[in-house]
Amino acid sequence: MPEYLVTIPIAGFIVKMIEAASEKEAIDNAMKEPSPFGKMDFLNGWELENIDTYRHIFEGNISHIDVSEATAELEEE
Numbered sequence: 001m002p003e004y005l006v007t008i009p010i011a012g013f014i015v016k017m018i019e020a021a022s023e024k025e026a027i028d029n030a031m032k033e034p035s036p037f038g039k040m041d042f043l044n045g046w047e048l049e050n051i052d053t054y055r056h057i058f059e060g061n062i063s064h065i066d067v068s069e070a071t072a073e074l075e076e077e
Contacts, residue, residue, distance in 0.1 A: 003074075003075045004072040004075065006072045007070065031053065031055060037051055050067075
């Protein structure tokens with residue numbers, strides 16, 4: 001039976017308390033922080049291919065993310 005490499009986008013959010021004089025400064029300071037992601041383990045053959053932080057995921061009709069729909073690519077033997 002053929003095998004397919006399936007890519008499924010995920011969504012979520014992270015939170016942290018940030019001291020700042022304004023909401024904009026708090027967001028700016030949080031975006032400057034080093035990546036909050038360390039080692040993550042997955043089960044049953046799943047892998048995390050990419051994870052990034054964004055100020056906006058969508059602005060109007062502009063998407064800032066690379067993968068916004070599930071795909072399946074046939075793997076050659």
